Amino acid sequence: MRRRFALGLLACGGSAGATAPALSSGDTAWMLVAAAMVLLMTPGLAFFYGGLTRAQSVLNTMMMSIASLGLVGVLWTLAGYTLAFGEGGNALVGGLGNLGLEGLSGQLSGTIPATVFAAFQGMFAIIALALVSGAVVERMRFGAFLLFGGLWSLLIYAPLAHWVWSADGWLFGLGALDFAGGTVIHIAAGVSALVAARVLGPRLGHPHAAHVPHNVPFVLLGAGLLWFGWMGFNAGSALAANETAGLALLNTLVAPAAALLVWLALESGRAGKPTAVGAATGLVVGLVAITPACAFVTPWAALTIGGLGAAASFAVVGAKARLGADDALDVFACHGVAGIVGALLTGALAWTTGSGEAVGRQLLVQLLSVGATVALTGLGTLLLLRLVSLVTPLRVSPRQEVLGMDLCAHREQGYRDADGSLGAPVFVGGD
Template sequence: MTKFAPALLLAAIFAAPASAQDVGEIVANDTGDTAWILTSSALVLLMTLPGLALFYGGLVRSKNVLSVALQTGAVAAIVSVLWIVTGYTLAFGDVANGWIGNGRAWMLIELTNVRLGTTIPESTFVLFQMTFAIITPALMIGAWVDRARFSWVVIFCALWSLAVYAPVAHWIWGGGWLASTFGTLDFAGGLVVHTTAGVSALVVAIMMGARQGFPDKPMIPHSPALTMVGAALLWVGWFGFNGGSALAATDDASSAIINTHVAASAAALVWLLIERIGFGKTTMVGWATGAIAGLATITPAAGFISPGASIFFGALAAVVCYGAVLQIRNWGIDDSLDVFAVHGVGGILGTILLGLFLSSALGGTGYAEGMTPLGQLGAQAIGIAVVALWSAVLTAILALGIGIIAPMRVKKKHEIEGLDITSHGERGWHFGD
């Protein structure tokens, strides 16, 4: 039997439950809080599968709808596995130096019964944070639709989740240096999710180059109806995204959800108004894009500001993000589905506005002891600069390195024919026999 001991030991480790505590070490948790975070986890996963797949799928041409959906599903799957293996411990392992988490929770073999500073099991916290790790790289898919090679997408997003997302999550949410040293705030992902994904998407769009025919050839969304359904799922799922970030079923969660809904509503309405004034018509795609811009902008501040302020966040999000969409296109950059203009710019805008509207005089929760409004604005600006620079540099390195073994882009003839058939041998729609 001794020769089988190493194998048996390895099997025991991999088969061990997420919580490695003895019965005598059990700490009571709040079942209501736990139930809410489990529900929020499901809502956030709904944002990616199927929300984001439908949202992006409707915006591309019909010959590429399956490629977008498959990329979304594959990224969700591989990031989930990596999160268990090492992603979680890099992001939320014990703080050793403020830059990256230690290896305590590798393979989730040493989780505590209750996550420090919360009333929920650490396994519940792992699940909730996993859904954030899933959707963040998936957001970038919108920047390279119609032309990216599937193998490159999967490898890039997998490594990006470890090299870009996990460290930034640690710096801000895991007790790392941005939060502990400078006081940078991010309630639910304006920096960790939207700035990282938005900036990285812009870098990849520049490196990969424009789609064949861009910008002269019209590339009209093939199904605004699908986009509307996807946007609605994202909107509803965002209640878990922002409300769940309170990590408890409390007034903070309720306030975050109210702010989320109001900001999305205001942004959607203002975007439609801009379209009506500028083009004489309002569009379904405009409504959906405006709503997402409002959701991205409110995310970093959702639990810190008043509902009245969230109306301003949403309205300004529509104006600024709409302008960003036009400017990116004027520069000739094919960020195909406006990932940077909506998510990146929205997340950055919300992060800056948070520094001002945190003020109790404006209905916010108030500044930390010893922190001034100017100091908080500075902390937010430092966070934006650091996260944007880290995301841009690491993205460029990863994209180029992976491109050596798996080219970033499909062949021209495959792009013209469509990725659904040339890359996957399927069609999104079959009519007739």
């Protein structure tokens, strides 16, 4: 419970050892709104991902995000929160005193009720799992995803959140900076997505089949909802309605704006024309890149982070074949890569607000934080998928994949005029 309050003070140049504050109704009201904004991000992600897939798999793609709301919401209540933030933990995992969210009544996290903090953090845990789904759409069995997702949330996400955000966590103790989840959420989700895509294998026909977005307006709608919700995601991480929250919100505006323009410029230079999907992708990449730094850097530094994050992610998207995995919706390129760039640039540029330590040392700490996250999520995801495969197959059959995930997984279709062949892969080469 103490971690976020410590972050807010650090961003303002204060001390985490200050006298414990009293309950603030203003801060509490803001955090209730911020938590609701973060909740909206997961349905927004469902539209973003859903529009990028084939028509006959749109519902299944969206359901992976929507189901995460229920699955992680329950698991966070039962054990996830206490594994991440439970008092009396050690350097690796939280104590078990808050199982079932017991013991939070009447407690404070900074100037807000601990129950509000638990709810806010629960929204983070939900969207972290939903992000992973983008790499495995159109081929992973829905039940297998849910089983993997539950284990991932408890055994990978919660301990990592403890490492970085809990006052007892070992990365927190080293001084790692991650204001709103660049490491805990985006690098973790991106690396796990890449490993999962590799384990599952490519979609049928990949890379010779054209898997084009079936509904670009969905993509734009989802990106807009994500940008709106991300204001609560980043600014809410101050745990107060204060100057820190204001700086985080401002940087959450300017960094994606820069990333959007950089992405469109790079796209125009490569293909001759900017695209709507490129605009949506660029702004999301900018949001990812600024997340760890949003309260630690000035707006001009945020512009730099957004632009460099977009350039790095664009380069990886263009070279995705070299990754050796069919990451269907470029989760690693857009979240993993942008998250890594953002985390490292946080160390390099945090001095712009006076919140960072010596740049060289902070960069080393940030690099260690990134490395630890990659190791935990990469190895952990591999082991969990192997475990799940012993219980249930990970993939649907080739026939089900061609027919579409909506019919085989949910017995329904996204569009009344869709039939079994709507949006089927178009082979442009190979067998």
